[in-house]
Amino acid sequence: MSTDWKLPWKAHCRCGAVEMTVSAPPLLTMACHCRGCQRMSASAYSCSMAVPQDGFAVDGPARDKRQSEDNDGYTHNFCPQCHSWIFTEFPAEMGFINLRATMLDDPSWFAPFVETQTTEKLAFAETGAPISYERFPEMGDYPGLIQRFSEEGAKPA
Numbered sequence: 001m002s003t004d005w006k007l008p009w010k011a012h013c014r015c016g017a018v019e020m021t022v023s024a025p026p027l028l029t030m031a032c033h034c035r036g037c038q039r040m041s042a043s044a045y046s047c048s049m050a051v052p053q054d055g056f057a058v059d060g061p062a063r064d065k066r067q068s069e070d071n072d073g074y075t076h077n078f079c080p081q082c083h084s085w086i087f088t089e090f091p092a093e094m095g096f097i098n099l100r101a102t103m104l105d106d107p108s109w110f111a112p113f114v115e116t117q118t119t120e121k122l123a124f125a126e127t128g129a130p131i132s133y134e135r136f137p138e139m140g141d142y143p144g145l146i147q148r149f150s151e152e153g154a155k156p157a
């Protein structure tokens with residue numbers, strides 16, 4: 001399989017006020033069926049990709065940041081104008097952010113490799129992800145998931 005990710009990628013919120021650049025390959029792509037993602041995305045599940053912190057840049061304006069309602073130390077970032085839910089930050093030592101995949105200028109190739117929180121999924125919702133978790137993966141699962149994704153995950157055509 002090709003290892004050419006065709007980087008960098010441009011991304012933006014719905015109104016275009018917040019522009020982003022991805023310059024490193026994603027570590028993993030995900031669909032999350034949790035009730036929080038359902039509400040924030042107004043959809044059956046959110047689509048995200050974990051991007052290394054040093055491979056992600058944001059151009060103004062200042063984002064509207066809000067701590068996660070789950071009290072988990074996560075920070076959700078929104079466009080202050082159109083209020084798109086654009087990405088989620090984690091404690092710095094984790095080293096990556098979760099970009100909502102639908103912000104990409106070209107999300108057409110995106111496919112979730114892992115789906116999470118299937119215990120909360122809507123009856124009709126199917127993602128095609130090859131790996132499913134009823135909740136979230138254990139921390140120890142991530143190195144293997146990242147390795148498999150790098151070999152088998154969808155890439156830009």
Ligand SMILES: [Zn+2]
Binds near residue numbers: 014015082
């Ligand atoms: Zn916007």
Ligand SMILES: [Zn+2]
Binds near residue numbers: 037046117
């Ligand atoms: Zn979720």
